[in-house]
Amino acid sequence: MAIRKDGKNSFARTTLADVARESGFSPSTISIVLNEAPISKYVAATTKEHIRAVAKRMDYRPDAFGRSLRKRRSHTIGVMIFDISDPFCTLILQGIEKSLHPTEFLPFIVDAHNRREQFERYMAMLLEYRVEGLIVVANWLFIDIETLSELERHRVPTVLVGSEMRSGPLGSVLVNNEQGGYLALQHLYSLGHRKIAFIRGPRQLWDSSRRWDGVLRFAAEVGLKMPKKWVVELTGSSESNSSFDEGRSLTSTMLQRDPGFTALLAFDDLTAFGVVRALRNFGRRVPEDCSVVGFDDVPHAALFNPSLSTVRQPMERMGSIAVGRILKEIQQDGEVEQEKGRVDLLPPELIQRESTAAIAQKGKLLPKNTRKH
C-alpha cells in the first residue's frame, strides 16, 4: 500500500534532506538551525524562521540512529533490573526516571527476570546500544560477583543500587543495612519486648549479613538473649512471592516449637506479611499478642492490615543519587577515579505503624490483655 511511482514509500519519515529540499537550504544549515548550534548565531533570522516553519509543517523528527552514529553518543543510560514485579525495585526506578527526566538522557530499562542467561543477553544488548552509563538495581541479587565485575571492562560508568559488592571496583548506593537492623531491634526492645523471634535473610545475600550485624550489635549492647529456637533463616529462592511463603512457614514452625515470643523481626516487608498471616492462623493477634517489624517500607506496607511498622529504605532517593553519580562520571569522563568505587550508605528510618505495640504490662501473652494502648 501507498508506494509511490518513484519507489519510495510515501509514508517514509521525513529526513533532513527532505526539509532541505523543501526549504531551499542545505542540510547543514537545517541541522545547525534546528540544533541551535553555536554557529547558528550567524544564520539570518529570517532563514531560521523559515526553516523552523518548514520542519514543523513536514513534521520532521531527527533520526536517533543517524544522529547517535555521527555524534558517537547515545544519550541513554541503561537500567538493569532483576524483577520488575518487586515493589522495592519499582520505587527505585521511579527515582531514576524522575531525576533523568530533566536531563538529556533517557533510561533504557531491561528486566533480567532473575535469570543469568537473560542478564547476559540484555547486557550485550545495552552495550550494542552504547549506553553511556549503567545502573544495576540489585534488589535480590544472586548473580556472581564475577559477572558484575566484568562490567568494568566495558568502560561504561556503572553504579549498583540497593546492594553492595564485598570487594570490587563498582560504586554503589544503598541503605545502611547495619544501622537498619540495629534500629529495628531497638524499636522492639524499647517497646518492652524481650522475647523476640528473628527471621534472617538468606545467607548468600551480603546485605542480609550486614543487617544481621546491626541486630547483633544492639543485642550485645543491651545484653539481649537470642535463643536458637527463635532464630531462623530464609533460603532465598528467586521466586516472586517466596519470602511471603517462607515467612509464613518459618513462623508456623517457630510457633509450634515454642510460641512464647512477643515480637518478631522479619528480614523484609514481604516476609513480615507472611509472618502476620501465620500468626493470625495460629490465633495470635498483631500487635496485641505479637509485634511484627519489617524492612524496606514497600508501598503496600502502609495499606496492609495491620499497617506494618518497618525500617524504611529511601528508595526513590537511592535511585536519584545513583543517577547523580552516573551523570557526574559521564561528565568527568573517568578523570576522577577515586569516585568510582565509592559506596554511598544512606540512613534508614524507622516507621512506626500498627503492627508493633508496647508489651502488655501484666499481660502474660496467652491470657487476655486489657490495656489501653
Add this chain to the structure above:
Amino acid sequence: MAIRKDGKNSFARTTLADVARESGFSPSTISIVLNEAPISKYVAATTKEHIRAVAKRMDYRPDAFGRSLRKRRSHTIGVMIFDISDPFCTLILQGIEKSLHPTEFLPFIVDAHNRREQFERYMAMLLEYRVEGLIVVANWLFIDIETLSELERHRVPTVLVGSEMRSGPLGSVLVNNEQGGYLALQHLYSLGHRKIAFIRGPRQLWDSSRRWDGVLRFAAEVGLKMPKKWVVELTGSSESNSSFDEGRSLTSTMLQRDPGFTALLAFDDLTAFGVVRALRNFGRRVPEDCSVVGFDDVPHAALFNPSLSTVRQPMERMGSIAVGRILKEIQQDGEVEQEKGRVDLLPPELIQRESTAAIAQKGKLLPKNTRKH
C-alpha cells in the same frame, strides 16, 4: 587517561573495520559471515572459522546504531506505561517481556508518570528511535482520545492494553469489564447479600462504565435494589495511592450515612484495601460483618489480611496477546487492515478468598436476614 598517540581512545569499541584489518578480509566478508547472510554459504569454511575466531578474540560487538541505520530497522517495540508503580501494569509488563524474549525484538519501556507532557516527550522519543511497534499500557488513562488516535498517523502498529477506546482505529486487548462487574455482584449475591454498597470507578474512565454496566445487568436480572445512599464514585486523581485513600473516605461516609450494608463491591483492589481499613476503623470485621470484593487481583491481594476476594484480570496474558498482535501486524506490514481495530476481550475470573463470606444466618446488623441463599 589511555589516549594513544594516534589520537584514538584505546578503549574505543572494536568496529567491523578493526576486525577486517586484523583478519585480513574485507568488512563485507566479515559482515556476511557474522550475520550468516544467505550468501555466506559461498564463503570458504576456513575463512568463516578464522573470522569468527578473530571477532571473538577482539570482543567485537556490532554497533546498533550503524546497523539500524543501514537496515532501517530498530528491532525494538516501544512500551508506554503511565505509572510503573501500579502493580496492575507491572504484571502486564512481565507478560510483554516474556513473550518478546524469544523474538528478535527488544522492549523499549518508558514511563509517562501520568503526565501528558511526559507522554508526548517520550512518544516523540520512541518515534525518533523508530520503534517498529507500540504497546500502550493504559492502566489509568486520562489522556484524551485525540492524543491516542494521533498514534495512527505515525504508521507504527499500535495496541492498547487494559483499556479500550470508545471509537477509533486503535486495536486493544483487555478484560471483559462488563462480565467482570457481573461476576463480582453475582458472587456477593450468591453469598446471600442483599444490602450491598458500591464504589464505582471514576466517570471519565470508560472501563469504569463497562464494569458498572455489568453490575447493573446482574442487579436487573435478580431485581436487586441499589439505594443511592450506598452508591458512590471515585473521582480519579492520578496520585499513586489515591484510590486507597478515596476508598477509605468514601466508605467512612457511607458508614456514617447508613452502616446497614453487609457487603461492598469496590472498583478495584486498591480501593478495596481502603474499604477494609475504613470498616476496621469503624469496628466492622471483614468478612464477618461485611464482605468486600475487589477487581484486578493485583499480586498483593492474596497476601492482604484478610486475603481479598476479587475479579482477576489475566494481566500477563493480556501482555503476551498484545505482543502477538503487534508482531503479526509488523510481519504483515499493514496488509491485513481488518485486524487493526480489533478488540480482544478476555474473560475475567472470580477469585474467592477470605474477604467475602456467606451472610450470617441469624444476622445481627439489622434485624432479620434469615434466608438460606
Add this chain to the structure above:
DNA sequence: CTTTCTTGTTGAATCATTTGAAAAACGATG
C-alpha cells in the same frame, strides 16, 4: 585596489554497518 573583517551558507567527510553488483580466482570445457 588590495586586504581584512563580518555575516551567512554550504561541501565534503565522518560515524558503523549492510548489500547488490561486480570483480577476481580457478578449474573445466569446447
Add this chain to the structure above:
DNA sequence: CATCGTTTTTCAAATGATTCAACAAGAAAG
C-alpha cells in the same frame, strides 16, 4: 586459448545526521 561456470571475495553506495573547513558577498580599512 578463449570461453564458461563456479566459488570466493570485495567495491562502492547507501542509510541520516553533524561538523569543520571553506567559500561567497559585502563592508570597512589600509
